[in-house]
Amino acid sequence: MSNLLESKEVLWSADEMMTVSAARSLTNSDTCFVGIGIPSTAAILAKATHAPRLTLIYESGTIDTNPTRLPLSIGDGELAQTALTVVSLPEIFNYWLQAGRIKIGFLGAAQIDKFGNINTTIIGSSYDNPKVRLPGAGGATEIAGACVNTTIICRQSTRTFLEKIDFITSCGFGSGPGSRHAFGLTGNGPKNVITDIGILEPDPETCELVLTQIHENVTREQAVESTGWNLKISDNLKVTQPPTIQELQILRALNAPAESKQ
Protein backbone atom coordinates (compact mmCIF):
# COMPACT_ATOMS: atom_id res chain seq x y z
CA MET A 1 0.00 0.00 0.00
CA SER A 2 2.84 2.37 0.74
CA ASN A 3 4.36 1.84 -2.70
CA LEU A 4 1.33 2.94 -4.70
CA LEU A 5 3.29 5.21 -6.98
CA GLU A 6 5.85 2.55 -7.85
CA SER A 7 3.49 -0.36 -8.35
CA LYS A 8 2.58 -1.11 -11.94
CA GLU A 9 -0.90 -2.29 -11.17
CA VAL A 10 -2.92 -0.30 -8.66
CA LEU A 11 -5.23 -2.46 -6.59
CA TRP A 12 -8.15 -1.22 -4.59
CA SER A 13 -10.92 -2.71 -2.49
CA ALA A 14 -14.63 -2.68 -3.32
CA ASP A 15 -15.24 -0.40 -0.32
CA GLU A 16 -12.62 2.03 -1.60
CA MET A 17 -14.26 2.11 -5.03
CA MET A 18 -17.62 2.81 -3.35
CA THR A 19 -16.20 5.60 -1.20
CA VAL A 20 -14.36 7.20 -4.12
CA SER A 21 -17.50 7.05 -6.31
CA ALA A 22 -19.54 8.74 -3.60
CA ALA A 23 -16.87 11.44 -3.17
CA ARG A 24 -16.89 12.12 -6.92
CA SER A 25 -20.64 12.77 -6.86
CA LEU A 26 -20.11 15.92 -4.76
CA THR A 27 -19.14 19.32 -6.15
CA ASN A 28 -17.82 22.64 -4.84
CA SER A 29 -21.30 24.17 -5.00
CA ASP A 30 -23.00 21.45 -2.93
CA THR A 31 -24.21 21.72 0.63
CA CYS A 32 -24.15 18.22 2.07
CA PHE A 33 -25.81 16.91 5.26
CA VAL A 34 -23.48 14.10 6.24
CA GLY A 35 -24.14 10.87 8.13
CA ILE A 36 -21.30 9.18 10.03
CA GLY A 37 -19.32 6.23 8.62
CA ILE A 38 -18.62 5.77 4.90
CA PRO A 39 -20.81 8.77 3.91
CA SER A 40 -18.65 10.99 6.12
CA THR A 41 -15.42 9.47 4.78
CA ALA A 42 -16.59 10.07 1.20
CA ALA A 43 -17.59 13.68 1.90
CA ILE A 44 -14.25 14.46 3.56
CA LEU A 45 -12.42 12.76 0.67
CA ALA A 46 -14.31 14.99 -1.80
CA LYS A 47 -13.19 18.08 0.12
CA ALA A 48 -9.61 16.84 0.21
CA THR A 49 -9.54 16.18 -3.54
CA HIS A 50 -11.70 17.87 -6.18
CA ALA A 51 -14.21 19.86 -4.10
CA PRO A 52 -12.39 21.92 -1.44
CA ARG A 53 -15.27 24.43 -1.21
CA LEU A 54 -17.94 21.79 -0.59
CA THR A 55 -20.07 22.77 2.43
CA LEU A 56 -20.38 19.97 5.00
CA ILE A 57 -23.10 20.00 7.64
CA TYR A 58 -23.42 17.45 10.45
CA GLU A 59 -26.53 16.93 12.55
CA SER A 60 -24.63 17.93 15.69
CA GLY A 61 -25.12 21.52 14.45
CA THR A 62 -21.75 22.12 12.81
CA ILE A 63 -22.17 24.16 9.61
CA ASP A 64 -19.43 24.40 6.97
CA THR A 65 -17.02 22.27 8.91
CA ASN A 66 -13.53 21.49 7.60
CA PRO A 67 -12.25 18.35 9.32
CA THR A 68 -8.76 17.22 8.42
CA ARG A 69 -9.23 13.79 9.99
CA LEU A 70 -12.16 11.39 10.14
CA PRO A 71 -14.45 12.00 13.09
CA LEU A 72 -15.59 8.86 14.94
CA SER A 73 -18.91 10.49 15.81
CA ILE A 74 -21.03 13.28 14.31
CA GLY A 75 -20.09 15.50 17.24
CA ASP A 76 -16.32 15.15 17.57
CA GLY A 77 -14.45 18.27 18.69
CA GLU A 78 -12.69 18.34 15.31
CA LEU A 79 -16.02 19.15 13.64
CA ALA A 80 -16.88 22.01 16.02
CA GLN A 81 -13.43 23.57 16.03
CA THR A 82 -13.18 23.70 12.22
CA ALA A 83 -16.75 24.91 11.58
CA LEU A 84 -17.90 28.29 10.32
CA THR A 85 -20.59 28.19 12.99
CA VAL A 86 -22.17 25.77 15.41
CA VAL A 87 -25.92 25.89 16.08
CA SER A 88 -28.36 24.11 18.38
CA LEU A 89 -30.27 20.96 17.39
CA PRO A 90 -33.66 22.69 16.96
CA GLU A 91 -31.91 25.19 14.68
CA ILE A 92 -30.08 22.62 12.53
CA PHE A 93 -33.21 20.52 12.03
CA ASN A 94 -35.82 23.29 11.74
CA TYR A 95 -34.09 26.26 10.11
CA TRP A 96 -31.53 24.46 7.97
CA LEU A 97 -32.82 20.99 7.11
CA GLN A 98 -36.61 21.37 7.24
CA ALA A 99 -36.59 24.72 5.42
CA GLY A 100 -34.99 23.06 2.39
CA ARG A 101 -31.62 24.83 2.55
CA ILE A 102 -29.55 21.67 2.10
CA LYS A 103 -28.92 20.21 -1.31
CA ILE A 104 -27.65 16.70 -0.69
CA GLY A 105 -28.28 14.26 2.14
CA PHE A 106 -25.57 11.59 2.40
CA LEU A 107 -27.04 8.51 4.08
CA GLY A 108 -26.18 4.90 4.89
CA ALA A 109 -28.63 1.98 5.22
CA ALA A 110 -28.89 -1.49 6.76
CA GLN A 111 -31.56 -2.50 4.22
CA ILE A 112 -32.87 -0.80 1.07
CA ASP A 113 -35.67 -1.66 -1.38
CA LYS A 114 -36.06 -0.95 -5.09
CA PHE A 115 -37.77 2.38 -4.37
CA GLY A 116 -34.84 3.59 -2.26
CA ASN A 117 -36.69 3.29 1.06
CA ILE A 118 -34.23 2.55 3.84
CA ASN A 119 -34.30 0.62 7.08
CA THR A 120 -32.05 1.42 10.04
CA THR A 121 -34.52 0.38 12.77
CA ILE A 122 -34.98 -3.39 13.17
CA ILE A 123 -34.24 -6.73 11.52
CA GLY A 124 -37.13 -9.17 11.83
CA SER A 125 -40.86 -9.18 11.31
CA SER A 126 -41.96 -7.58 14.59
CA TYR A 127 -41.14 -4.07 15.78
CA ASP A 128 -41.95 -5.10 19.35
CA ASN A 129 -39.90 -8.30 19.26
CA PRO A 130 -37.09 -7.61 16.80
CA LYS A 131 -34.52 -10.21 15.85
CA VAL A 132 -31.92 -7.45 15.84
CA ARG A 133 -32.49 -4.00 17.21
CA LEU A 134 -30.64 -1.40 15.09
CA PRO A 135 -29.92 2.20 16.20
CA GLY A 136 -33.04 3.74 14.64
CA ALA A 137 -33.77 6.92 12.70
CA GLY A 138 -31.51 9.61 14.11
CA GLY A 139 -31.59 12.42 11.58
CA ALA A 140 -32.19 10.18 8.57
CA THR A 141 -35.99 10.33 8.27
CA GLU A 142 -36.08 14.10 7.88
CA ILE A 143 -32.82 14.21 5.87
CA ALA A 144 -34.49 11.82 3.41
CA GLY A 145 -37.59 13.99 3.42
CA ALA A 146 -36.22 17.50 3.17
CA CYS A 147 -32.86 17.58 1.39
CA VAL A 148 -33.25 18.54 -2.28
CA ASN A 149 -31.80 15.12 -3.09
CA THR A 150 -30.25 12.21 -1.25
CA THR A 151 -27.41 9.87 -2.04
CA ILE A 152 -27.48 6.51 -0.27
CA ILE A 153 -24.20 4.71 0.20
CA CYS A 154 -24.19 1.04 1.20
CA ARG A 155 -22.73 -2.34 0.30
CA GLN A 156 -24.86 -4.29 -2.15
CA SER A 157 -25.87 -7.85 -1.30
CA THR A 158 -29.00 -9.97 -1.03
CA ARG A 159 -28.94 -9.23 2.72
CA THR A 160 -29.19 -5.48 2.18
CA PHE A 161 -30.93 -5.03 -1.20
CA LEU A 162 -34.38 -6.52 -0.65
CA GLU A 163 -37.71 -6.69 -2.47
CA LYS A 164 -39.36 -5.86 0.87
CA ILE A 165 -37.46 -4.37 3.79
CA ASP A 166 -38.37 -5.14 7.41
CA PHE A 167 -39.15 -1.54 8.34
CA ILE A 168 -39.23 1.76 6.45
CA THR A 169 -37.27 4.17 8.63
CA SER A 170 -36.74 6.80 5.94
CA CYS A 171 -38.75 7.24 2.77
CA GLY A 172 -37.22 7.06 -0.68
CA PHE A 173 -40.02 6.85 -3.22
CA GLY A 174 -42.46 4.99 -0.94
CA SER A 175 -44.48 2.60 -3.08
CA GLY A 176 -43.60 4.41 -6.32
CA PRO A 177 -44.59 7.54 -8.25
CA GLY A 178 -46.71 9.99 -6.26
CA SER A 179 -45.83 8.64 -2.79
CA ARG A 180 -43.53 11.47 -1.80
CA HIS A 181 -46.09 14.07 -2.78
CA ALA A 182 -48.80 12.23 -0.84
CA PHE A 183 -46.58 12.19 2.27
CA GLY A 184 -45.88 15.91 1.90
CA LEU A 185 -42.14 15.38 1.52
CA THR A 186 -40.53 18.49 0.08
CA GLY A 187 -37.27 17.06 -1.28
CA ASN A 188 -36.96 15.11 -4.52
CA GLY A 189 -35.78 11.87 -2.94
CA PRO A 190 -32.85 9.62 -3.85
CA LYS A 191 -30.72 10.85 -6.72
CA ASN A 192 -28.59 7.72 -6.66
CA VAL A 193 -27.49 4.75 -4.60
CA ILE A 194 -23.75 4.20 -4.61
CA THR A 195 -22.55 0.70 -3.76
CA ASP A 196 -19.50 -1.54 -3.99
CA ILE A 197 -21.00 -2.89 -7.24
CA GLY A 198 -21.86 0.31 -9.06
CA ILE A 199 -24.38 3.15 -9.08
CA LEU A 200 -28.15 2.82 -9.22
CA GLU A 201 -30.46 5.66 -10.23
CA PRO A 202 -34.25 5.89 -10.13
CA ASP A 203 -36.11 5.42 -13.40
CA PRO A 204 -37.83 8.77 -14.07
CA GLU A 205 -41.16 7.04 -14.86
CA THR A 206 -41.36 4.19 -12.34
CA CYS A 207 -38.98 5.46 -9.59
CA GLU A 208 -37.43 1.96 -9.51
CA LEU A 209 -33.69 1.86 -8.95
CA VAL A 210 -31.83 0.83 -12.11
CA LEU A 211 -28.15 -0.02 -12.40
CA THR A 212 -26.71 2.77 -14.55
CA GLN A 213 -23.03 2.41 -13.76
CA ILE A 214 -20.89 -0.58 -12.89
CA HIS A 215 -17.46 -0.50 -11.26
CA GLU A 216 -14.50 -1.82 -13.21
CA ASN A 217 -13.91 -5.56 -12.71
CA VAL A 218 -17.52 -6.17 -11.62
CA THR A 219 -19.77 -8.22 -13.93
CA ARG A 220 -23.47 -7.74 -14.70
CA GLU A 221 -24.06 -11.22 -13.26
CA GLN A 222 -22.48 -10.17 -9.96
CA ALA A 223 -24.73 -7.10 -9.88
CA VAL A 224 -27.86 -9.21 -10.42
CA GLU A 225 -26.77 -11.85 -7.89
CA SER A 226 -26.15 -9.15 -5.28
CA THR A 227 -29.67 -7.77 -5.54
CA GLY A 228 -32.77 -9.18 -3.82
CA TRP A 229 -35.14 -7.92 -6.52
CA ASN A 230 -35.14 -8.42 -10.26
CA LEU A 231 -32.51 -5.80 -11.03
CA LYS A 232 -32.95 -3.76 -14.19
CA ILE A 233 -29.78 -2.70 -15.96
CA SER A 234 -29.61 0.46 -18.07
CA ASP A 235 -29.08 0.12 -21.83
CA ASN A 236 -26.40 2.77 -21.48
CA LEU A 237 -24.51 1.11 -18.64
CA LYS A 238 -21.35 3.09 -17.90
CA VAL A 239 -18.20 1.74 -16.32
CA THR A 240 -16.73 3.61 -13.35
CA GLN A 241 -13.25 5.01 -13.80
CA PRO A 242 -11.03 3.21 -11.29
CA PRO A 243 -9.77 5.21 -8.31
CA THR A 244 -6.80 7.41 -9.14
CA ILE A 245 -3.58 7.05 -7.21
CA GLN A 246 -4.24 10.43 -5.60
CA GLU A 247 -7.74 9.42 -4.48
CA LEU A 248 -6.45 6.17 -3.00
CA GLN A 249 -3.54 7.81 -1.23
CA ILE A 250 -5.72 10.45 0.41
CA LEU A 251 -8.43 7.93 1.32
CA ARG A 252 -5.90 5.54 2.88
CA ALA A 253 -4.26 8.35 4.81
CA LEU A 254 -7.67 9.36 6.18
CA ASN A 255 -8.49 5.78 7.19
CA ALA A 256 -5.05 4.94 8.62
CA PRO A 257 -5.42 6.30 12.19
CA ALA A 258 -8.80 4.62 12.66
CA GLU A 259 -7.64 1.27 11.31
CA SER A 260 -4.58 1.17 13.52
CA LYS A 261 -6.87 1.30 16.58
CA GLN A 262 -9.38 -1.36 15.58
Next chain:
Amino acid sequence: MILTLSEAISEFVHNGDSVAMEGFTHLIPFTAGDEIIRQGLRDLTLIRMTPDLIYDRLIGAGCASKLIFSWGGNPGVGSLHRFRDAIQNSWPRPLEIEEHTHAGFANRYLAGASGLPFAILRGYQGSDLLEHTQNVKLIECPFTGERLAAVRAINPDVTIIHAQQADREGNVLLWGITGIQKEAALAAKRVIVTVEEIVDSFEPKMNSTIIPAFVISAICVSPGGSRPSYALDYYERDNDAYIAWNTISKERDTFTEWLQREVLMGQKGPVS
Protein backbone atom coordinates in the same frame (compact mmCIF):
# COMPACT_ATOMS: atom_id res chain seq x y z
CA MET B 1 -27.06 26.17 45.01
CA ILE B 2 -23.76 24.34 45.00
CA LEU B 3 -24.05 20.76 46.20
CA THR B 4 -21.93 17.64 45.93
CA LEU B 5 -23.08 15.37 43.16
CA SER B 6 -24.16 12.77 45.66
CA GLU B 7 -26.32 15.33 47.53
CA ALA B 8 -27.83 16.69 44.32
CA ILE B 9 -28.83 13.27 42.98
CA SER B 10 -30.28 12.15 46.27
CA GLU B 11 -32.25 15.38 46.72
CA PHE B 12 -33.54 15.88 43.16
CA VAL B 13 -33.80 12.43 41.52
CA HIS B 14 -36.26 9.85 42.84
CA ASN B 15 -37.38 6.34 41.93
CA GLY B 16 -39.90 6.45 39.10
CA ASP B 17 -38.83 9.91 37.82
CA SER B 18 -38.50 10.83 34.17
CA VAL B 19 -34.88 11.89 33.77
CA ALA B 20 -33.26 13.58 30.77
CA MET B 21 -29.46 13.59 30.70
CA GLU B 22 -28.51 15.45 27.55
CA GLY B 23 -25.35 16.37 25.65
CA PHE B 24 -25.15 15.53 21.94
CA THR B 25 -21.85 13.60 21.76
CA HIS B 26 -20.25 16.57 23.56
CA LEU B 27 -20.60 17.27 27.33
CA ILE B 28 -22.44 14.05 28.19
CA PRO B 29 -22.98 14.00 32.00
CA PHE B 30 -21.40 10.58 32.60
CA THR B 31 -20.33 11.12 36.20
CA ALA B 32 -23.89 12.06 37.17
CA GLY B 33 -25.17 8.93 35.40
CA ASP B 34 -22.77 6.77 37.37
CA GLU B 35 -23.92 8.42 40.62
CA ILE B 36 -27.52 7.46 39.79
CA ILE B 37 -26.34 3.86 39.38
CA ARG B 38 -24.48 4.01 42.72
CA GLN B 39 -27.55 5.36 44.51
CA GLY B 40 -29.52 2.39 43.15
CA LEU B 41 -32.38 4.40 41.64
CA ARG B 42 -35.06 2.30 39.93
CA ASP B 43 -37.99 2.52 37.49
CA LEU B 44 -36.65 5.62 35.80
CA THR B 45 -37.98 6.78 32.46
CA LEU B 46 -34.73 7.69 30.77
CA ILE B 47 -34.99 10.43 28.15
CA ARG B 48 -32.17 11.15 25.75
CA MET B 49 -31.84 11.58 21.96
CA THR B 50 -28.80 9.31 21.77
CA PRO B 51 -28.68 6.84 24.68
CA ASP B 52 -24.91 6.50 24.06
CA LEU B 53 -22.69 4.75 26.61
CA ILE B 54 -24.19 6.73 29.50
CA TYR B 55 -27.60 5.05 29.18
CA ASP B 56 -26.14 1.72 28.09
CA ARG B 57 -24.62 1.66 31.61
CA LEU B 58 -27.87 2.73 33.34
CA ILE B 59 -29.96 0.25 31.33
CA GLY B 60 -27.53 -2.60 32.03
CA ALA B 61 -27.52 -1.67 35.73
CA GLY B 62 -31.30 -2.07 35.82
CA CYS B 63 -32.18 1.56 36.64
CA ALA B 64 -34.65 2.08 33.77
CA SER B 65 -38.14 0.81 33.00
CA LYS B 66 -38.63 3.00 29.93
CA LEU B 67 -36.41 4.69 27.36
CA ILE B 68 -37.38 7.57 25.09
CA PHE B 69 -34.79 8.03 22.34
CA SER B 70 -34.11 8.78 18.68
CA TRP B 71 -30.80 7.02 17.85
CA GLY B 72 -29.48 4.11 19.89
CA GLY B 73 -26.01 3.25 18.62
CA ASN B 74 -22.37 3.54 19.70
CA PRO B 75 -21.34 6.38 17.36
CA GLY B 76 -18.93 5.23 14.67
CA VAL B 77 -18.49 1.85 16.43
CA GLY B 78 -21.75 -0.10 16.17
CA SER B 79 -24.38 -1.35 18.57
CA LEU B 80 -25.20 -0.46 22.15
CA HIS B 81 -25.23 -4.00 23.49
CA ARG B 82 -26.96 -3.39 26.84
CA PHE B 83 -29.70 -1.41 25.06
CA ARG B 84 -30.11 -4.25 22.55
CA ASP B 85 -30.10 -6.96 25.22
CA ALA B 86 -32.80 -5.09 27.17
CA ILE B 87 -35.04 -4.68 24.11
CA GLN B 88 -34.42 -8.10 22.57
CA ASN B 89 -34.20 -10.19 25.76
CA SER B 90 -35.58 -8.03 28.61
CA TRP B 91 -32.24 -8.19 30.45
CA PRO B 92 -31.80 -7.26 33.25
CA ARG B 93 -35.47 -6.23 33.13
CA PRO B 94 -38.04 -5.36 30.47
CA LEU B 95 -37.49 -1.97 28.86
CA GLU B 96 -40.41 -0.16 27.30
CA ILE B 97 -39.33 2.09 24.43
CA GLU B 98 -40.69 5.20 22.78
CA GLU B 99 -38.78 6.02 19.63
CA HIS B 100 -38.55 9.25 17.65
CA THR B 101 -36.55 10.90 14.93
CA HIS B 102 -33.94 13.47 15.97
CA ALA B 103 -35.97 16.30 14.43
CA GLY B 104 -39.13 15.14 16.20
CA PHE B 105 -37.36 14.70 19.54
CA ALA B 106 -35.67 18.11 19.33
CA ASN B 107 -39.10 19.65 18.74
CA ARG B 108 -40.59 17.79 21.73
CA TYR B 109 -38.00 19.55 23.93
CA LEU B 110 -38.65 22.85 22.15
CA ALA B 111 -42.36 22.62 23.01
CA GLY B 112 -41.49 21.61 26.56
CA ALA B 113 -39.17 24.60 27.00
CA SER B 114 -41.78 26.93 25.46
CA GLY B 115 -44.56 25.84 27.80
CA LEU B 116 -46.66 24.67 24.86
CA PRO B 117 -48.54 21.36 24.65
CA PHE B 118 -46.97 20.39 21.32
CA ALA B 119 -44.66 21.47 18.50
CA ILE B 120 -45.06 20.99 14.77
CA LEU B 121 -42.63 19.88 12.13
CA ARG B 122 -42.51 18.42 8.68
CA GLY B 123 -41.41 14.97 9.74
CA TYR B 124 -42.05 11.26 10.36
CA GLN B 125 -44.13 10.99 7.17
CA GLY B 126 -43.35 8.09 4.90
CA SER B 127 -41.73 6.30 7.87
CA ASP B 128 -43.20 3.22 9.59
CA LEU B 129 -42.17 4.88 12.85
CA LEU B 130 -45.37 6.93 12.73
CA GLU B 131 -47.55 3.90 13.46
CA HIS B 132 -45.33 2.56 16.27
CA THR B 133 -44.66 5.71 18.24
CA GLN B 134 -46.72 7.47 20.86
CA ASN B 135 -46.92 11.22 21.10
CA VAL B 136 -46.80 11.95 17.36
CA LYS B 137 -49.96 12.78 15.41
CA LEU B 138 -50.59 14.26 11.99
CA ILE B 139 -52.51 17.51 11.93
CA GLU B 140 -53.66 19.93 9.26
CA CYS B 141 -52.15 23.40 9.09
CA PRO B 142 -55.02 25.85 9.75
CA PHE B 143 -53.57 28.31 7.23
CA THR B 144 -52.37 26.20 4.29
CA GLY B 145 -54.01 22.82 4.82
CA GLU B 146 -50.60 21.10 4.73
CA ARG B 147 -50.42 17.89 6.76
CA LEU B 148 -47.75 18.20 9.43
CA ALA B 149 -46.50 16.16 12.38
CA ALA B 150 -47.44 17.34 15.86
CA VAL B 151 -45.21 16.08 18.66
CA ARG B 152 -46.22 16.28 22.30
CA ALA B 153 -44.12 18.47 24.60
CA ILE B 154 -41.69 16.59 26.80
CA ASN B 155 -41.25 17.89 30.36
CA PRO B 156 -38.84 15.71 32.34
CA ASP B 157 -39.07 15.63 36.13
CA VAL B 158 -35.37 16.37 36.11
CA THR B 159 -32.80 17.29 33.46
CA ILE B 160 -29.10 16.80 34.11
CA ILE B 161 -26.45 18.39 31.91
CA HIS B 162 -22.71 18.97 32.07
CA ALA B 163 -21.14 22.36 31.24
CA GLN B 164 -17.67 23.82 31.12
CA GLN B 165 -18.20 26.58 33.68
CA ALA B 166 -20.41 28.15 36.34
CA ASP B 167 -19.83 31.56 37.89
CA ARG B 168 -20.13 32.37 41.58
CA GLU B 169 -23.76 33.43 41.17
CA GLY B 170 -24.58 29.98 39.79
CA ASN B 171 -25.08 30.92 36.13
CA VAL B 172 -23.82 28.29 33.71
CA LEU B 173 -21.80 28.69 30.50
CA LEU B 174 -21.37 26.00 27.88
CA TRP B 175 -19.93 26.28 24.40
CA GLY B 176 -19.03 24.34 21.26
CA ILE B 177 -21.68 21.81 20.30
CA THR B 178 -24.52 22.71 22.66
CA GLY B 179 -27.06 20.30 21.18
CA ILE B 180 -30.37 20.31 22.98
CA GLN B 181 -29.19 21.14 26.50
CA LYS B 182 -30.80 24.57 26.81
CA GLU B 183 -34.20 23.26 25.70
CA ALA B 184 -33.88 20.13 27.87
CA ALA B 185 -33.04 22.26 30.91
CA LEU B 186 -35.87 24.74 30.34
CA ALA B 187 -38.37 21.91 29.74
CA ALA B 188 -37.64 20.26 33.10
CA LYS B 189 -39.15 20.71 36.54
CA ARG B 190 -35.71 20.42 38.21
CA VAL B 191 -32.25 21.00 36.72
CA ILE B 192 -28.88 19.68 37.88
CA VAL B 193 -25.73 20.96 36.17
CA THR B 194 -22.31 19.43 36.69
CA VAL B 195 -19.43 21.71 35.67
CA GLU B 196 -15.71 21.46 35.00
CA GLU B 197 -15.00 24.47 37.19
CA ILE B 198 -16.31 27.60 38.86
CA VAL B 199 -14.86 30.86 37.52
CA ASP B 200 -15.01 34.52 38.54
CA SER B 201 -16.36 35.73 35.20
CA PHE B 202 -17.30 34.35 31.78
CA GLU B 203 -15.42 35.12 28.58
CA PRO B 204 -16.95 35.01 25.08
CA LYS B 205 -16.66 31.56 23.47
CA MET B 206 -17.80 29.87 20.26
CA ASN B 207 -21.56 29.35 20.34
CA SER B 208 -21.75 30.52 23.95
CA THR B 209 -24.90 29.45 25.71
CA ILE B 210 -25.72 30.77 29.14
CA ILE B 211 -28.28 29.17 31.43
CA PRO B 212 -29.24 31.61 34.21
CA ALA B 213 -28.98 30.57 37.83
CA PHE B 214 -32.69 31.10 38.53
CA VAL B 215 -33.72 28.03 36.50
CA ILE B 216 -31.08 25.73 38.04
CA SER B 217 -31.74 23.56 41.10
CA ALA B 218 -28.17 22.49 41.81
CA ILE B 219 -24.64 22.94 40.50
CA CYS B 220 -22.00 20.31 41.22
CA VAL B 221 -18.32 20.71 40.52
CA SER B 222 -17.26 17.62 38.63
CA PRO B 223 -13.97 17.96 36.72
CA GLY B 224 -13.85 15.35 33.97
CA GLY B 225 -17.58 14.84 34.49
CA SER B 226 -18.26 14.14 30.85
CA ARG B 227 -15.50 11.60 30.19
CA PRO B 228 -15.27 9.53 27.97
CA SER B 229 -17.18 12.12 25.91
CA TYR B 230 -15.50 15.49 25.92
CA ALA B 231 -15.57 19.08 27.12
CA LEU B 232 -14.35 21.44 24.42
CA ASP B 233 -11.20 23.32 25.54
CA TYR B 234 -10.83 20.98 28.57
CA TYR B 235 -10.30 17.46 27.21
CA GLU B 236 -10.87 15.49 24.02
CA ARG B 237 -13.31 12.71 23.30
CA ASP B 238 -11.80 9.36 24.34
CA ASN B 239 -12.58 7.52 21.12
CA ASP B 240 -10.60 4.49 22.33
CA ALA B 241 -12.97 4.15 25.29
CA TYR B 242 -15.95 4.15 22.90
CA ILE B 243 -14.28 1.41 20.85
CA ALA B 244 -13.38 -0.57 23.99
CA TRP B 245 -16.99 -0.36 25.23
CA ASN B 246 -18.00 -2.61 22.35
CA THR B 247 -16.06 -5.48 23.95
CA ILE B 248 -16.82 -4.64 27.59
CA SER B 249 -20.55 -4.39 27.05
CA LYS B 250 -21.02 -7.25 24.62
CA GLU B 251 -21.55 -9.95 27.26
CA ARG B 252 -23.53 -9.64 30.47
CA ASP B 253 -20.74 -10.94 32.70
CA THR B 254 -17.99 -8.67 31.34
CA PHE B 255 -20.37 -5.73 31.67
CA THR B 256 -21.37 -6.66 35.22
CA GLU B 257 -17.75 -7.08 36.25
CA TRP B 258 -16.88 -3.70 34.70
CA LEU B 259 -19.83 -2.02 36.43
CA GLN B 260 -18.82 -3.49 39.78
CA ARG B 261 -15.18 -2.46 39.38
CA GLU B 262 -15.50 0.96 37.73
CA VAL B 263 -18.78 2.37 39.05
CA LEU B 264 -20.04 0.59 42.15
CA MET B 265 -16.69 0.08 43.87
CA GLY B 266 -14.76 2.83 42.14
CA GLN B 267 -14.11 6.34 43.35
CA LYS B 268 -15.28 7.97 40.15
CA GLY B 269 -16.41 11.55 40.33
CA PRO B 270 -15.76 14.02 43.10
CA VAL B 271 -16.04 12.71 46.63
CA SER B 272 -16.02 16.14 48.15
